[in-house]
Amino acid sequence: xxxxxxxxxxxxxxxxxxxxxxxxxxxxxxxxxxxxxxxxxxxxxxxxxxxxxxxxxxxxxxxxxxxxxxxxxxxxxxxxxxxxxxxxxxxxxxxxxxxxxxxxxxxxxxxxxxxxxxxxxxxxxxxxxxxxxxxxxxxxxxxxxxxxxxxxxxxxxxxxxxxxxxxxxxxxxxxxxxxxxxxxxxxxxxxxxxxxxxxxxx
Numbered sequence: 001x002x003x004x005x006x007x008x009x010x011x012x013x014x015x016x017x018x019x020x021x022x023x024x025x026x027x028x029x030x031x032x033x034x035x036x037x038x039x040x041x042x043x044x045x046x047x048x049x050x051x052x053x054x055x056x057x058x059x060x061x062x063x064x065x066x067x068x069x070x071x072x073x074x075x076x077x078x079x080x081x082x083x084x085x086x087x088x089x090x091x092x093x094x095x096x097x098x099x100x101x102x103x104x105x106x107x108x109x110x111x112x113x114x115x116x117x118x119x120x121x122x123x124x125x126x127x128x129x130x131x132x133x134x135x136x137x138x139x140x141x142x143x144x145x146x147x148x149x150x151x152x153x154x155x156x157x158x159x160x161x162x163x164x165x166x167x168x169x170x171x172x173x174x175x176x177x178x179x180x181x182x183x184x185x186x187x188x189x190x191x192x193x194x195x196x197x198x199x200x201x202x
Contacts (some may be wrong), residue, residue: 001068001190006044009071011061013090015097018062024105025071026192029095030112031120032077035142038176039112040065040074043185050074060091062098070107070193073098079122099135107192108136110185115141115155115173118162127164138170138188139163145175 012018030036037050050063065072075098076091099106109130113119119127130137147155152173160166170188174181 001186001193003044003067003186006046006049006065006067006072008049009064009066011063013061013094015094015101018064018098021071021104023069023071024107024192025073026107026189027073027075027099027109028112029075029109029126030077030142031079031114031123034077034112034114035174035176036074036077036112039110039140039142039174039185040072042176042179042182043189062094068193070189078126079120096129099129099133106135107195108138108188110140111137112140112142113163115144115152116146118158124162124164131165138172138185139166140181140185141171141173143175144173144180145177 028036040050060076063074172181172184
C-alpha cells in the first residue's frame with residue numbers, strides 16, 4: 001500500500017451526518033492530547049494531514065480520510081475536563097454511536113494510551129467497551145521516546161495490572177519523534193486492508 005496516497009474527506013460532529021459506510025474503516029481513538037494527530041501524520045508521511053492542536057479537546061468531530069480501499073476515522077479525543085457538560089455528552093454520543101453502529105464496516109480500532117502514565121478511567125472504559133462489543137483493537141502506547149529504558153520497563157510492567165486482558169491484546173510502542181512503531185502500525189493496517197480485499201473477492 002502507498003501510505004502517501006491519502007486525502008482528507010470530511011468532518012462530522014453528529015452521528016446523523018455520517019454517510020452510510022462504503023468500505024472497511026479503521027478508527028483511531030484516545031484521550032485528548034494523547035498524540036493521535038501526530039501518529040496519523042507520521043503514519044501517512046504528512047505534516048498536517050490531521051491537525052495537531054496545542055489546545056487539548058479541540059477536535060470535536062470524527063474526521064474521515066480516504067486511503068486506498070479503506071477509510072481512516074480519527075475520533076474526537078475524550079476526557080478533556082475544560083468543556084461544557086453538554087459538549088462532553090455530544091462527544092460521548094458521537095464516539096459511542098459510531099463504534100456501536102452495526103452498519104459500519106469497522107475493521108479495527110487503534111486505542112492510544114500515553115505510555116508515560118497509567119491509563120485514565122476513560123481509557124479503561126473504552127478498552128472494556130471494545131472488549132464487550134467484540135470490536136477488534138490494538139493498543140498503541142504513545143510518546144515512548146519520552147521514557148528512558150528503566151522507566152519504560154516499569155511502565156510496561158505496570159500496564160500488565162492496569163489494563164484488563166493485556167496479555168491477549170496486541171500492543172505497539174510508538175514515538176512520533178523517532179518513528180518507533182510506525183512500520184508495525186503500517187503492517188497492521190495493511191493486514192486489515194488485505195483481509196477486506198480478499199473478502200471482497202469471495
